[in-house]
Amino acid sequence: MAFGKVAGSRWLRWALPFLEWVPSYRASGAWHSDAQAAVLSAGIMLPQAVVLARLAGLPAQYGIYAAFLPVIVAALWGSSRQLLSGPNTALCLLLAATVSPFAAPGSSEYIRYVATLTLMVGAGQWLLGALGLGAILDYLPASADLGITTVVGVTIVLSQTSYLLGQTPTYGVPAWEAAYAAVAAGSARIPDLAVAAATVGIGMLAHRAPTLWVRRLALLIALLGGTALSLALDAVYGSATMGFLVVGHLPVGWPALSMPDFGPRMLATTPAMLPGILTITYLGLVQSTVIARTLADETGQRLDLGQEIRAQGLANVTAAFVSGFAGSGSFNRSRAHARAGTRTQMAAVMSAIVTMLAATLGSRFLAEIPDPAMAGVLVLVGVGLIDWSKLAMQWRIGFGQAGLVAAVVVAGVLGGLQDAVIVGVFAPLVGYLSKAARPSIRVEKTQDGVRVHLDGNVFFASAQRVAAVLRSLGEENGFSGRVDVDLRDVGYIDADGFAMLRREQARWQERGGTLVLAEGVEQT
Amino acid sequence: MRAGQRMRPFIGAALAWACAAAAHAGSPHAFRPPPFSSMPGGQYGALVREGYRIFEQTPRYAGEYTGDALSCESCHLDGGRRSDAVPLWAAFGMYPRYQTRAGQVISFQQRLQQCFQFSENGYPPPLDSQVMRALTAYSHWLASGAPIGVELPGGGLKPVPKTGHDPDPVAGRRVYANRCAVCHGSDGHGKKVDGQYRYPPLWGSASFNRGAGMAKLPVAAAFIKANMSYGHADLTDQQADDVAAWMELQDRPADPRKGVLAWLLER
Numbered sequence: 137m138a139f140g141k142v143a144g145s146r147w148l149r150w151a152l153p154f155l156e157w158v159p160s161y162r163a164s165g166a167w168h169s170d171a172q173a174a175v176l177s178a179g180i181m182l183p184q185a186v187v188l189a190r191l192a193g194l195p196a197q198y199g200i201y202a203a204f205l206p207v208i209v210a211a212l213w214g215s216s217r218q219l220l221s222g223p224n225t226a227l228c229l230l231l232a233a234t235v236s237p238f239a240a241p242g243s244s245e246y247i248r249y250v251a252t253l254t255l256m257v258g259a260g261q262w263l264l265g266a267l268g269l270g271a272i273l274d275y276l277p278a279s280a281d282l283g284i285t286t287v288v289g290v291t292i293v294l295s296q297t298s299y300l301l302g303q304t305p306t307y308g309v310p311a312w313e314a315a316y317a318a319v320a321a322g323s324a325r326i327p328d329l330a331v332a333a334a335t336v337g338i339g340m341l342a343h344r345a346p347t348l349w350v351r352r353l354a355l356l357i358a359l360l361g362g363t364a365l366s367l368a369l370d371a372v373y374g375s376a377t378m379g380f381l382v383v384g385h386l387p388v389g390w391p392a393l394s395m396p397d398f399g400p401r402m403l404a405t406t407p408a409m410l411p412g413i414l415t416i417t418y419l420g421l422v423q424s425t426v427i428a429r430t431l432a433d434e435t436g437q438r439l440d441l442g443q444e445i446r447a448q449g450l451a452n453v454t455a456a457f458v459s460g461f462a463g464s465g466s467f468n469r470s471r472a473h474a475r476a477g478t479r480t481q482m483a484a485v486m487s488a489i490v491t492m493l494a495a496t497l498g499s500r501f502l503a504e505i506p507d508p509a510m511a512g513v514l515v516l517v518g519v520g521l522i523d524w525s526k527l528a529m530q531w532r533i534g535f536g537q538a539g540l541v542a543a544v545v546v547a548g549v550l551g552g553l554q555d556a557v558i559v560g561v562f563a564p565l566v567g568y569l570s571k572a573a574r575p576s577i578r579v580e581k582t583q584d585g586v587r588v589h590l591d592g593n594v595f596f597a598s599a600q601r602v603a604a605v606l607r608s609l610g611e612e613n614g615f616s617g618r619v620d621v622d623l624r625d626v627g628y629i630d631a632d633g634f635a636m637l638r639r640e641q642a643r644w645q646e647r648g649g650t651l652v653l654a655e656g657v658e659q660t
Numbered sequence: 661m662r663a664g665q666r667m668r669p670f671i672g673a674a675l676a677w678a679c680a681a682a683a684h685a686g687s688p689h690a691f692r693p694p695p696f697s698s699m700p701g702g703q704y705g706a707l708v709r710e711g712y713r714i715f716e717q718t719p720r721y722a723g724e725y726t727g728d729a730l731s732c733e734s735c736h737l738d739g740g741r742r743s744d745a746v747p748l749w750a751a752f753g754m755y756p757r758y759q760t761r762a763g764q765v766i767s768f769q770q771r772l773q774q775c776f777q778f779s780e781n782g783y784p785p786p787l788d789s790q791v792m793r794a795l796t797a798y799s800h801w802l803a804s805g806a807p808i809g810v811e812l813p814g815g816g817l818k819p820v821p822k823t824g825h826d827p828d829p830v831a832g833r834r835v836y837a838n839r840c841a842v843c844h845g846s847d848g849h850g851k852k853v854d855g856q857y858r859y860p861p862l863w864g865s866a867s868f869n870r871g872a873g874m875a876k877l878p879v880a881a882a883f884i885k886a887n888m889s890y891g892h893a894d895l896t897d898q899q900a901d902d903v904a905a906w907m908e909l910q911d912r913p914a915d916p917r918k919g920v921l922a923w924l925l926e927r
Contacts, residue, residue, distance in 0.1 A: 195724070240788075240790075240793065241788070242788070242789060242790045243790050243793065244706075244710070244790065245703070245706075304786070304787045304788055305788070307788070370916075370919075371919055371920045372919045372920070372921060373919045374915070374916050374917045374918045374919045374922070375777070375916040376774075376777045376778070376871060376915075376916035376917040377916075377917050377918075377919075379784065381783070381784060381786045382783045383724070384723075384724030384725045384782075384783050384785075385723050385724045385725075385726070385782075386724060387723060387724070503724075503783070507786075
C-alpha cells in the first residue's frame with residue numbers, strides 16, 4: 137500500500153505521529169471502551185471548562201473552546217494514550233496574574249493579550265521539545281510540586297470568597313487580600329451564600345457517594361444542583377428580586393478564529409510579562425509530563441516524552457488561534473479518564489467533541505449558571521487540590537522537605553503562583569549548592585611537609601572555603617615548607633576554583649614556600 | 661412717530677435676534693452631545709465605539725445578557741442622542757441617585773443592569789463585565805460637557821398632560837392599526853429587514869417584560885407622544901394615551917421581580 141509506505145517514513149512519523157495507530161484503530165476494537173470513557177470525561181470537563189475560564193479572567197465560551205480543538209491536537213500528536221489536556225487550574229491563575237496588570241479581565245484587549253501569550257507559550261514549549269531540552273522539567277522536585285499544587289488550591293478558594301458572598305471582586309491585589317477585603321466588608325447576599333453553600337454541600341456528598349460514576353461526576357452534579365436551587369429561588373421570588381449574576385447566553389458554536397497580536401503595545405509589554413510566560417511554559421510542561429509518566433507507569437506504556445512536550449506546544453499554538461488559552465495536562469481529569477477504561481488517544485478526541493456538543497446543546501442551561509454556583513465548584517476544585525495526607529507525610533520525611541513545601545506555600549500565597557514556582561525551582565538548587573559547596577578537606581602531615589586532600593568540587597561556591605583552609609595552614613607555619621594539594625578526588629573545578637588555587641600558589645611562592653597542585657601525589 | 665415707525669423693523673429684528681440668542685443659550689435643547697465625528701481615539705475611544713456597537717445592536721454584541729430582540733437604541737433613539745427620548749447624555753449625570761424601586765442610591769451601572777433585566781428581558785451584566793464597561797464609556801462620552809446632577813431640558817420624558825378622558829384601549833387599537841401597524845406589524849411583533857429587527861417588537865416574547873418602564877402606561881404614552889410615529893410625532897395626547905393602553909393589554913414576558921406564583925395569581 138502506498139499509504140503505508142508514506143506513513144512509514146521517519147519524518148512523517150515525527151510530524152504526524154498518529155498515523156501509526158489511527159489507520160488500524162477500527163480493527164483494534166478499542167472503540168467501545170474509548171467512547172464510554174469519553175462521555176464520562178466530557179462530564180468532568182464541561183463544568184471545569186466553564187469555571188476555569190472565569191479563573192483565567194475570560195468569558196465562559198473561551199473555556200469550552202480551550203477544551204475542544206487544543207485537546208484534540210494534544211491527544212493526536214501526544215505520546216501518552218491516557219493524558220487528557222485542556223484548561224488547567226494553575227495555568228489559569230498564572231494567566232490572570234500575568235495579563236491583568238495590563239488589561240481589564242474580560243476586555244477585548246485582555247483576550248488579545250491572552251492569545252498572544254498563549255502562542256508564545258506554545259511556541260516555547262514546542263521548541264523545548266524539538267531541541268530535546270525536556271530534562272529541565274526534572275529540576276522541580278516532587279515536594280515543590282506538592283507545594284505549588286497546594287498554593288493553587290488555597291489561591292482558588294481565596295479568590296472565590298467575594299463571589300461566595302455575592303460581592304464584586306477586587307482586582308489587582310493578591311488573592312488573600314481580596315478575600316480579606318470581601319470578608320471585612322461584612323456584607324453578604326443571602327441568596328448567593330445559599331446557592332454557594334448548596335453547591336459545595338452537594339459536591340461533598342456526591343464525592344462520598346457509594347456509586348462510582350456519581351463520585352466521578354461530583355463537580356457536574358454540584359453545578360447542576362446549585363443552578364437548580366438558583367432557578368427554584370428565581371421561580372419563587374422572581375429573578376430580579378434574587379439578582380443572581382449568571383453566565384448568560386454563550387455564543388457557542390464552531391470556535392471563532394482568534395489572532396494573536398504583535399502590535400507595538402504588545403511588544404512593549406512583553407518584557408514585563410516574560411516571567412509569567414516562562415512560568416506558564418515551564419509549569420504547563422511539568423504538569424503534563426508528571427501526569428503522563430504516572431499514567432504510563434500504571435499501564436506500562438513506553439512514553440516518548442519529547443513527543444509529548446511537542447504535542448503540548450502544538451496544542452497551545454492551536455489554542456492561540458481558536459479562541460482558547462494556554463492549557464496543559466490535568467491530573468484529576470486524566471486520572472478519571474484513565475480509570476474509565478481509556479485505551480487510546482481517540483478517547484480524548486471523542487471527549488473533546490462530546491464536551492463541545494454538550495455545551496452547544498446545553499447552552500440554554502449554561503446561561504442560567506449563577507456566579508455562586510461557579511464559585512462553589514471552584515471551591516470544591518481548590519479544596520480537592522490540597523492533599524493533606526501528602527503534606528503530613530512531608531513533615532514526617534524531614535525538616536528539609538517540610539521546609540521546602542512551607543517556603544513554596546508561603547511565597548505562593550503571599551506573592552502569587554509565579555513566586556511559588558521560582559522558590560520551588562531555586563530553593564532546592566540552593567540547598568543542593570550548599571551541600572556541594574562543602575568538599576571534605578583532610579590535612580595530613582607528611583615527611584616533607586603537609587598534604588591537603590580535597591574530596592568534592594572546587595567551584596565558585598566552595599572556593600572560599602578551600603582558600604580559608606589553605607591560608608590558615610600557611611599562617612600556622614609562616615608559609616614555609618611544602619604543601620601538596622591532592623586533587624585526585626576532585627570531581628569538578630570551575631574557573632573560579634582554579635583562579636583561587638593559582639592565587640594561593642602565588643601567595644605561597646611570594647613568602648618562600650611551595651604549594652604544589654597535584655593530581656597524583658605518591659603515597660608514602 | 662415717523663421715526664418710531666421707521667425704527668419698528670429694527671426693533672423687530674433686534675427682538676428676533678435676542679430671542680434667537682436666548683433660545684440658543686437657554687433653550688430647552690441647549691445641550692448637544694458631541695458629534696460622532698469627534699469620537700476620541702485610543703483605548704477610551706475603542707471602548708466608546710464598542711459601547712456604541714452594543715447600544716445599536718444589543719442582541720448581537722451583548723447577546724449573553726439579552727433575552728429579547730430590543731436594542732438600547734430601540735427606546736433611546738438616535739444612539740441615545742435624541743431629546744425627549746430618554747437621551748443618555750441627560751441620564752448619565754443624574755446618577756448616583758436615589759431609586760424608590762431599589763430603596764437605595766444606585767449607580768449608573770446598576771441602572772444599566774436594570775435595563776438588561778427588564779427592558780432587555782435578560783440577565784444583569786456584572787459590574788465588571790466588558791459590556792458594562794463599554795456601555796458606560798459610551799454614555800460617558802455622550803455626556804461630555806454635560807453638568808452633573810442637573811436635570812437637563814429634553815432629558816427625560818415629558819408626561820402627557822391630562823386630557824380629561826380615560827385612556828381607551830379600544831380606540832387605541834384603531835390608532836394602532838392605522839398608524840403603528842405599518843412598521844411594528846399588526847401583531848406588534850416588529851419587523852425584520854435582512855434578518856435584523858428594523859422596527860422593534862412592542863409585545864410578545866421578543867419584547868420587554870412587565871417590569872420594564874415602558875410597560876407602564878404613563879411612560880409609554882409619554883414616549884409615544886414625543887416620538888411616534890417615527891420622524892413626525894403627530895398623535896394627539898388622547899391618541900398617545902389610547903395606544904399605550906392598548907399596548908399594556910398585550911402579552912409580554914413576566915415581571916422578573918415577581919415569582920411564578922405571584923404571576924400565576926395575577927392572571
